[in-house]
Amino acid sequence: MYSEIYNKRKLNSLMTRRLIELHGKGFDADFILLGNNYLMCLQNSDTFPHQSYSMLLVDQVYDYLSASYKYIYAIEAFTGEKGVLLADGIVQSSFLAN
Numbered sequence: 001m002y003s004e005i006y007n008k009r010k011l012n013s014l015m016t017r018r019l020i021e022l023h024g025k026g027f028d029a030d031f032i033l034l035g036n037n038y039l040m041c042l043q044n045s046d047t048f049p050h051q052s053y054s055m056l057l058v059d060q061v062y063d064y065l066s067a068s069y070k071y072i073y074a075i076e077a078f079t080g081e082k083g084v085l086l087a088d089g090i091v092q093s094s095f096l097a098n
Contacts, residue, residue: 015061018072022058022084029083031075033091041081053077055091058084 030042037050058072073085085091 012061012064015063015070015072018059018061019084019086022072022074027074027082027084029075029081031083031085033085033087039075039077039085041077041083046079046081048077048079048081052079055085057090 031039032042034040034047039048039050039053040046041048054076056074058074060069060071062068063070068088071087071090073087073091075081075083075085
């Protein structure tokens with residue numbers, strides 16, 4: 001069992017590398033997407049309406065722990081806050097436009 005978990009974590013190295021790369025570029029906050037077109041920063045609980053941030057899809061990676069694809073986004077809030085969003089799917093532009 002331990003060996004299986006270790007191997008899956010080792011296989012997630014691409015996702016880890018991408019996140020570390022973004023953190024090294026100053027994208028050090030972690031965001032979650034809320035159901036009302038807002039992003040929330042997990043470090044300070046600040047929320048941002050869709051008009052106040054830009055979002056760039058960086059990569060799609062396979063997560064061996066959940067056996068699903070994850071999408072890595074770079075987020076820049078107009079307040080200067082920079083971070084990453086790890087999503088289960090592609091965030092549609094229509095979602096952001098509402």
